[in-house]
Amino acid sequence: MPSGDNEWWRDAVIYQVYPRSFSDSDGDGLGDIPGIVSKVDYLDNLGVDAIWISPFYESPLLDGGYDVTDYRLVDPRLGEVADVEDLIDAAHAKDMKIFMDIVPNHTSSAHAWFQEVLHSEPGSPAWDRYVIKEGKGANHEIPPTNWQSVFHGDAWTPLVLANGEKTQYWYLHIFDSSQPDVNWENQEVRVEFESILKFWFDLGIDGFRIDVAHGLIKDQSFPDIDYESIPEQELLGDPILSPFWDQDGVHDVYRSWRKLADSYDTPRVFCGETWAPSPERLALYQRPDELHTSFNFDYLRAGFDAVKLKESVDSTLLNHKKVGAPATWVLSNHDIVRHATRMAPGQSDHPTEMPTPDNADRGLARARAATLFTLGLPGSTYLYQGEELGLPEVLELPGDARQDPVWFRTQGREIGRDGCRVPIPWSGDVASYGFGPCENSWLPQPDTWEHLSVQAQESGDTTLNFYRDALAQRREEQATGDGEFEWRMDEFTHPNDAILAYRRPHPTNPLTCIVNTEDGMWRVPQSFGTDVLISSGPEVAVVDSGDGEHLVLGPETAVWVRN
Numbered sequence: 001m002p003s004g005d006n007e008w009w010r011d012a013v014i015y016q017v018y019p020r021s022f023s024d025s026d027g028d029g030l031g032d033i034p035g036i037v038s039k040v041d042y043l044d045n046l047g048v049d050a051i052w053i054s055p056f057y058e059s060p061l062l063d064g065g066y067d068v069t070d071y072r073l074v075d076p077r078l079g080e081v082a083d084v085e086d087l088i089d090a091a092h093a094k095d096m097k098i099f100m101d102i103v104p105n106h107t108s109s110a111h112a113w114f115q116e117v118l119h120s121e122p123g124s125p126a127w128d129r130y131v132i133k134e135g136k137g138a139n140h141e142i143p144p145t146n147w148q149s150v151f152h153g154d155a156w157t158p159l160v161l162a163n164g165e166k167t168q169y170w171y172l173h174i175f176d177s178s179q180p181d182v183n184w185e186n187q188e189v190r191v192e193f194e195s196i197l198k199f200w201f202d203l204g205i206d207g208f209r210i211d212v213a214h215g216l217i218k219d220q221s222f223p224d225i226d227y228e229s230i231p232e233q234e235l236l237g238d239p240i241l242s243p244f245w246d247q248d249g250v251h252d253v254y255r256s257w258r259k260l261a262d263s264y265d266t267p268r269v270f271c272g273e274t275w276a277p278s279p280e281r282l283a284l285y286q287r288p289d290e291l292h293t294s295f296n297f298d299y300l301r302a303g304f305d306a307v308k309l310k311e312s313v314d315s316t317l318l319n320h321k322k323v324g325a326p327a328t329w330v331l332s333n334h335d336i337v338r339h340a341t342r343m344a345p346g347q348s349d350h351p352t353e354m355p356t357p358d359n360a361d362r363g364l365a366r367a368r369a370a371t372l373f374t375l376g377l378p379g380s381t382y383l384y385q386g387e388e389l390g391l392p393e394v395l396e397l398p399g400d401a402r403q404d405p406v407w408f409r410t411q412g413r414e415i416g417r418d419g420c421r422v423p424i425p426w427s428g429d430v431a432s433y434g435f436g437p438c439e440n441s442w443l444p445q446p447d448t449w450e451h452l453s454v455q456a457q458e459s460g461d462t463t464l465n466f467y468r469d470a471l472a473q474r475r476e477e478q479a480t481g482d483g484e485f486e487w488r489m490d491e492f493t494h495p496n497d498a499i500l501a502y503r504r505p506h507p508t509n510p511l512t513c514i515v516n517t518e519d520g521m522w523r524v525p526q527s528f529g530t531d532v533l534i535s536s537g538p539e540v541a542v543v544d545s546g547d548g549e550h551l552v553l554g555p556e557t558a559v560w561v562r563n
């Protein structure tokens, strides 16, 4: 379990706050930093070790704050820098760390640097801070490459100057056209971002999650992509073997950042958002002189499928071991369908595909089982706000409420990510369910959320109490977190591909996790004992079938046993 030492990140449980949707202190319908400060006790009581906050920088909020205009300011709707200092103090007083989110791949088009481009001559030094190229064709009317935006449509937009003058040039935006990609070949860019990191580190921030960490460097030969030949390698709509993802040069950036992080008495920590094409490529980001950790999205794509989960755990542990880095595990975040909905039977295991509202109960049972399975694995775990309440994806948002650029860029063909960003229900029986002092919230909450609020789940056998219990046990148990791990399926008398069991060895207090992914009861072999520490669902029984006691595990249920 984590301690206050410099290695805390090797086995921490880190809770992601999406600030617009967490807690609104002033009633404008947008969550804010003072709102987060007011919930530090709640997070401490939940039992997490650190809080990661998605961007709260000054921003037009066209992509939820991942479009930054000033990296040293807080958006006035969300608070001010002094509020961040209060938050750091409040968290540190509870021995919790604070992570921010840095967005180095692109700025907002409203950022002073891009505005300087629009107000200067082609080829001026300001232009070199972004990826700007001449168009093809007789009149430069064809984009420089055929690259497609992650949010759909061309990844290039013609550059029109502030005075309305058209140019022969196009600027690159791997995401929305309001998010021009920064040119990491430019030295000034590198100096500026390190200075931004230093600004927040000096304020007391413990670390950064790095947005699109695998995307900074572009293949300077700017080749077209053969989209036809790579559909099966697509990940979330992006070809993962592409001239703008996972280029070798990106590692130089992180070697330099690591030096900065290590220069502090309490070294600062990084976690990369790295959609790498394979666990082998992912591990490269975590070499000892680079990032401390990276998100392990391969695991997130395994769904509630024992065979895929096993494969992902095996390859993750193997590849992380090679570089001496701890694994990270995550099941939900602000970009993907919430796992209580995604894991329901019959859903696509594609993390952003539109789900159907069927089988919600089984979705939640599976999600809880997956969570318990995850919390026992070696390494650190990320939780996404609201998963501890068992919140489902909200599917029925009206079109005019939606704000995700994906929704706009596909003219509504894809619903986008708003469904996992609906503000948290804290209390009461009418919207905004304690999210703020008023009834309004930037995305409407379903009118069925009364029973899902924190207040409603304070007592009894609720998902919130299940998370509290699991996190408390993870903290107390000596075998959890970083350390040894071994599968135990070879002890099954009747092999079954739908059951996984692993042990976290310890001389006196070993812990075993067993998960039954099937829709039926499963008789646990006697060698696993009957000493249940925690269960994800109600159906766990100790039975004596005449040959001694053994456990029987209910459908889609996980347990931890002392064994």
Ligand code: TEU
Pocket (backbone or CB within 6 Å): 063, 066, 067, 103, 150, 175, 211, 212, 236, 238, 273, 275, 334, 335, 352, 406
């Ligand atoms: O997401 C980056 C990313 O890799 C996307 O492909 C992501 O999977 C996509 O949102 C799915 O549709 C990060 C942030 O997490 C996301 O919220 C931002 O919109 C994006 O970067 C741009 O900054």
